[in-house]
Amino acid sequence: MGYLLKTNWWKWLCVAILVYTVIAGLLFPVPRLPILNETIRVLHFHVPMWFGMILVFTASVIHAVKYLKSGSYxxxxxxxxxxxxxxxxxxxxxxxxxxxxxxxxxxYWSNDPKQNASAVSLLIYLAYFVLRSSIQDEQQRNKISAVYNIFAFALMIPLLFILPRMTDSLHPGNGGNPALSIYDTDSNLKKVFYVAVIGWTLLGFWMATISSRIGLIQYENDNQD
Known part of the structure; x- marks a missing residue:
C-alpha cells in the first residue's frame, strides 16, 4: 500500500484496463449458452468485483495486523x-x-447458499464500521477494530469458499454444479475476464489510496498542536 501511495503509472493502467473491459465486454461476441445468452456479459463485472473485494480485504487485514504490532495510525x-x-x-x-x-x-434472490453467505459476510463487515463509530477513545477503537477486522476476514473465507461447496448451490463450481468454464470454450470471455480482474483490483486500491490520503491529512490536522 505504501508503494501505491507513491506511484502514478498504475492509475493510468487502471483507467486503460477498465475502458477496455467496458468496450470489449459489450462488443466482443459471447457463447450462446442456454438461458444465459447475453447476460453472460455480467461475468466481466460481477466476478472481477469479487476478486477485487477479496484482495482489498486481504490488504485491509494485513494493515490491521501491522497496527496491532506497531500502533501506527x-x-x-x-x-x-x-x-x-x-x-x-x-x-x-x-x-x-x-x-x-x-x-x-x-x-433476484433465491436463497442460494452462496448468496446468503455473501450477504452474511458483508453484514459482518458492516458491523466493523458500526463498531468503529461507537467507540470514542481512539486507541481503544483502533485496537478493537483491528482485532475485529481479522475476525471478519477469518469468517469471510469459509463463508464464501468452503460452506457453499458443501451443499447444493446454483452457483457454478459449488455444490456439485460444474463451473462455467467447463461449458465455455469461447476465448473472448477470457480475453476480457482476466484483464477485468486486474482492472477492478487496481481501481479498488486507487480508491483506497485517495481516501487514505484524505484520512491522513484529516488526522494530522486534527492532531496539530
Missing part, C-alpha cells in the same frame, strides 16, 4: 479505508449478481 487509516472499498465492491458484486440471477435463475 497510518496502518489503522489504511486498514479502515481498504475495508470501506472492499465493502463497496461487495455491495456492487451482490447487486450485479442479483441482476444476473434474475435472468439465469428466475428471481
Amino acid at each position: 497510518q496502518s489503522d487509516i489504511f486498514s479502515e479505508k481498504l475495508a470501506t472499498v472492499g465493502l463497496f465492491f461487495g455491495i456492487l458484486g451482490i447487486l450485479s449478481g442479483m441482476l444476473w440471477a434474475k435472468f439465469a435463475w428466475g428471481e
Whole structure:
C-alpha cells in the first residue's frame, strides 16, 4: 500500500484496463449458452468485483495486523479505508449478481447458499464500521477494530469458499454444479475476464489510496498542536 501511495503509472493502467473491459465486454461476441445468452456479459463485472473485494480485504487485514504490532495510525487509516472499498465492491458484486440471477435463475434472490453467505459476510463487515463509530477513545477503537477486522476476514473465507461447496448451490463450481468454464470454450470471455480482474483490483486500491490520503491529512490536522 505504501508503494501505491507513491506511484502514478498504475492509475493510468487502471483507467486503460477498465475502458477496455467496458468496450470489449459489450462488443466482443459471447457463447450462446442456454438461458444465459447475453447476460453472460455480467461475468466481466460481477466476478472481477469479487476478486477485487477479496484482495482489498486481504490488504485491509494485513494493515490491521501491522497496527496491532506497531500502533501506527497510518496502518489503522489504511486498514479502515481498504475495508470501506472492499465493502463497496461487495455491495456492487451482490447487486450485479442479483441482476444476473434474475435472468439465469428466475428471481433476484433465491436463497442460494452462496448468496446468503455473501450477504452474511458483508453484514459482518458492516458491523466493523458500526463498531468503529461507537467507540470514542481512539486507541481503544483502533485496537478493537483491528482485532475485529481479522475476525471478519477469518469468517469471510469459509463463508464464501468452503460452506457453499458443501451443499447444493446454483452457483457454478459449488455444490456439485460444474463451473462455467467447463461449458465455455469461447476465448473472448477470457480475453476480457482476466484483464477485468486486474482492472477492478487496481481501481479498488486507487480508491483506497485517495481516501487514505484524505484520512491522513484529516488526522494530522486534527492532531496539530
